Amino acid sequence: MAGPALSEPLSELELKQLIACHECDLLLRKPDAAAGERVECPRCGYELYTHRAQVVRRSMALVLAALLLYVPANFLPIMQLNLLGQATEDTVWTGVLGLYNSGMQSVAVVVFLCSMAVPLLKLLCQFAVLLSIRLDIGRSYGLLLYRIYHHMREWGMLEVYLMGILVAIVKLVDLADLSIGLGLLCFVALLLVQVWLEVTMSPHQIWEALSGEDAHAGD
Ligand SMILES: [Zn+2]
Structure with a gap:
């Protein structure tokens, strides 16, 4: 037939x-x-x-800004708490340590991964990918790292963490004397820069540049 x-x-x-x-x-x-x-x-x-102009250059500036904000966002106090004469300063890092020391080791590990480790690894991957395009070296590693970055995207949960902080502030403000720390401002700024970076670093152009199809991506 x-x-x-x-x-x-x-x-x-x-x-x-x-x-x-x-x-x-x-x-x-x-x-x-x-x-x-x-x-x-x-x-x-x-x-x-x-198709955005100067994708690599603009993304590079945003990645560097995010990396600079990462340290104060995690290690400067998010809030100062004054309860019954006892003052404490809480950072993201001391939060993780606090969870760990109060017997919630598994929760501490998850919080550490989603709020500190993965966001940092994501930024470092993006930085390395952009660097390999900009300097035109190690593009095969660039491709691998960009693939890893796409797998990690779901695991960086800064926005969830921020919601948690805001809820905690609203709940605590009636109970204790509470003031917002510089760390929270850096944390919000880091979140905004990351969103901006995701929008700027168009995956389509990055894949093309990595595979060497778009000679103008590095302009
Ligand atoms: Zn369609």
Whole structure:
């Protein structure tokens, strides 16, 4: 029985020109986007990618800002608490230690991973990836690190931690004499810089730059 003739398989070059929508899986030919242009899926309107100018340079500045904020955000007091004449200063790090010493070792480990270790590793991965594009060295390691970064994304939960802090402040403010520390401001700033970085560092352009397709990404 003769079925319909199969079409020729696509060549590697033709495959590279195709792009799939992350939301509705529509397969389309990749349009050329000039700097600053947004490409949207014609079926569902999802943003396929945005071609931003100077992605690497701008992302690099944001990563460095985030790394600089990381230390004060974790080690400067988030709040000062005055309860019955006893004053304490709480940082993210002393919070982890406090949990550990009060018998909640497993909770302490999870809090340490999600609020300190993973956010730092994420930033270091992003920094190394950008550096490998900028200096044009070790792109294969860059690809590996960027893949690891995408796996770690779900595990950095700074925003959840911030919600916890805000709830604690609201609950404690009636009970004790409480003042906000510099650490909290740095923590909020770190969170904002990270969100900005996620928006700026468009994965599409980074993958292209890492695989050497886009010679202008480092501009
Ligand atoms: Zn779509």
